[in-house]
Amino acid sequence: MPEVNLTPDARRDLIRIDAYIRQQDPERADRFRRRSQETMSRISESPYSGAPFEFAPEGQEIRWAVIARFRKYIFLYQPIPLGINVIRVMHTSQDISIVFTDE
Numbered sequence: 001m002p003e004v005n006l007t008p009d010a011r012r013d014l015i016r017i018d019a020y021i022r023q024q025d026p027e028r029a030d031r032f033r034r035r036s037q038e039t040m041s042r043i044s045e046s047p048y049s050g051a052p053f054e055f056a057p058e059g060q061e062i063r064w065a066v067i068a069r070f071r072k073y074i075f076l077y078q079p080i081p082l083g084i085n086v087i088r089v090m091h092t093s094q095d096i097s098i099v100f101t102d103e
Contacts, residue, residue, distance in 0.1 A: 001082030002044035004037075010075070013089035017073065032070055037067045039074065040086060047079030055097045062087065064096075 006014070014036060022029035043050055043065050053076055056062035060078070066075040072092045076099065077084040088099055 002041075002047075003080070004020070004040045004044045005083070005084065005085045007087050008085040010089055015043050015093070017089060032067070032073070035068045035070055036073075036075075036089070039065065039088035040077075040084065042068075043077065047077075047084050050077065053096075055100065062100075 005026075014033075016031055018029050021032050030084055048063070050059050050063035050065035051060040053064045062076055064074050065076065067089075073089065074092060075089045076087045076096075078087060090096055090099075
């Protein structure tokens with residue numbers, strides 16, 4: 001089975017998003033968590049199926065995918081030989097162009 005590795009930033013993102021959704025609708029938060037895991041697992045089986053991330057640092061293979069049934073949430077990831085490394089999880093209203101500005 002392919003690997004899905006989460007960076008510390010990605011873990012924090014998921015916790016923050018879950019908490020935000022949970023305040024409004026706990027059942028929806030559970031669905032978000034489940035759909036996030038399912039989508040990341042599916043993408044890990046075919047790592048190049050996500051779209052190239054246009055703001056990736058030069059020389060880095062970064063891709064993005066939409067979380068199933070939560071189309072306003074995306075995750076950025078790097079394909080690896082045995083799956084994916086999830087770098088960030090974000091709402092589409094966030095400025096995704098600044099994700100790698102500190103590197």
